[in-house]
Amino acid sequence: MPELPEVETTKRGIAPHVEGRVIERVILRRNDLRWPIPRAIRNTLPGQRVDTVTRRAKYLLLHTQAGAALLHLGMSGSLRIVDATAKPRTHDHYDLVLDSGKALRLNDPRRFGSLLWQEAGETHPLLRDLGPEPLSTEFDGDWLWARSRGRSAPVKSFLMDQRNVVGVGNIYASEALFAAGIQPKRAAGSISRVRYAKLADEIQRVLLYAITRGGTTLRDFLAPDGAPGYFEQELFVYGRAGEPCKVCATPIRSAVIGQRMTYWCARCQR
């Protein structure tokens, strides 16, 4: 399940193969993923040169003179650079065929991913209301603190709301809250400025660490498998219900918060 570190790793993996290349043609093996694939992907994108590849939240943007293709991996998507002639496998939904003889190919079994189009000079509606990038300078504890005043929702749900900060998915929300010693069910508005400073730091630390780890597998973008950005044995709470806390040995608890499974240590997190 790609979270921000995986998407960032994917960006770094594909950029050298895609930037400066012309997309010669687009092969769509179905007309929709999460949403219908817009006409411009078929009509406008072919023939365009990709100037840069950037990331916004969990979207990858392939920028061209005419506009940008927006690629989202959903929860099961992965992108690989393949030979354009390579036979597609099950769930290979589209190819962006490059003038290098390679193709950028999406595989996405659950089809929660998307392929959208943003006209040059415009911002796609789905990107309009997004909060700050967690690794940017505009994101810090004061931002979270100010945004959370008067909010009764659990801090974990608050963190996963893309309007407050983007890219903090289910795994990293649990992990960052553990690292900051904050109980995930606590109302967002009841947490002090000082504790939000710690939380913001931990969010950045956890994400940066995962990106570092993902970076070690960048070469695999030309190989069959994707690149995980984290390793199970390095998780402190996620997926460890009933197992001993790695810090204090108290059994890790779990509960559904905001329709998402959440893990925490009742002793380390208050």
Place this chain on the structure above:
DNA sequence: CGTATTCCCTGCACGC
């Protein structure tokens, strides 16, 4: 406006 719930989809773990 903020919060809670529903929905999309498939692979996999699990129980019989």
Place this chain on the structure above:
DNA sequence: TGCGTGCAGGGAATAC
């Protein structure tokens, strides 16, 4: 061995 069931998850849409 095979089948049915339930669950997971990003996040927009919908309901309240």
